[in-house]
Amino acid sequence: MELRHLRYFVAVADAGSLTVAAEQKLHTSQPSLSRQIRDLEQEVGVQLIHRSAHGVELTSAGKAFLDHARMALVQAEAAKEAALRAAQPARPTFSLGFMSGAEIGLLPEVDRVLRDEFPGIEIRLSSDYSPVLAKALMRRKLDAAFIRPEEQMEDLSYRRVRTDPLVFVFPSDHRLASQAEIAPQEIASENFCLPSKSAPAVRRVVLDYFNRAGIDLKPQHEVHNVVHAISMITSTRAVMMLPAYTKSYLPESITTRPVQGEVPTLDLMLAYHKANKSPILKWLLSRVGQLAGTPS
Template structure:
């Protein structure tokens, strides 16, 4: 069924006059009449009654009209959605995020996206930074909130936050009562880190942070999450670094001490160099808005 025939029928039904309908459609009355007759032939029954003064709907035409209007409205909605999706104004973004981003950064980015692009939806998955990088490169994620730098030519990063790192010490440690301390004061400690694929702060970053301050830490990688590492700290096995956003102030047996060195976990929004999904542009704009000066 030709959509132009539906539009012609709807216009005649609205105007109840062939001349006025033809004017709206930029047609002559005679071709419009042929269009309506072709539609009636296709439907199999008259849809209009015609007199010299007026056009009325038959019972079949009255039943057909709202259905025809609904079809055209749905098609327009579909076309509008397709255009907006192609322009990045609608769609879905698969976003990975690291644990340290969950408490503050992810909610802020999500709220900003909803305010600036309400028709772009997020599908979020918590993953460590190495898993996010792998999923991005495999096309399984569109973007990720992860630790920087990303060290890959096919990925692009927009820095979003620098999360302070605190030293986690056993409660009975001689330095645990301090209001603050320096990394250098922990040079002789045993450092605990998670395995690379179960952590917010990968072991290589702990090494790099310490070496930037002239330290060569004695590190022990232990299985499990950050909370498992902190539990070992509470048992007196060693010390570790914890992002401020992951600290549990009610954790027994552990003191979290600020560092005077200004040591941070840098987190950014990372995408492929060629994102593919137009809606990623909306997320990047939201990230830009998030970092805009107030």
């Protein structure tokens, strides 16, 4: 029994006709296909197909045989693909995470840096909240990730990529839009949105900033990501603070203004597990200086 016999049988079963299977699926002659099916039935030892003027129908034996024939073809194809993969040199792989939004400015340069040194590399990308990526690094699900410094992650090491200033963000027609800079006191009476605990590093910086300014901040809402922030700012005319790089993908209906006086900042870090000895990681760490100048 040969694989071509199985392919022919499955094609006839799917088409319900020897003629249709021969001409449209197998591109062979109908007499040749009939001969192949007879050879298969002789090999199996039972009739698999009942032929009539209206086409063909599978016998009970043919129906039982069909499922196994399909499985055999799938397994044969999988065996072929496995052999082809084994015959090729293994591609270096690197699993890289980006805090949501950070990849907009960083990914093109990171991709270039890695592919210049490892042309055949497979880069597996993830985008998520910073704490989620940090936990993935702890579990060795990722090789490296661009995240904020996260607390209680003793097994992680960090290399600073850049420092992001925070800016005030609000509707473009807000009263504060007429000012070149915004003092924290201007925000005391505003409807304010605070980053949720899904972004703990940003939340800490914002709360510490207003605490140092002597302002008892009473946020009305919490937001989970930039898309949620855009929605809340637009719908409630709220004010909030976000890293400056986010202004590159804010809509025209929302504007930003720098902070007057002391500017709160957040470090963007390249994080990795201390036990990771990957040469790809070592190369990426050696090129962090290039990434620091990447526009965002």
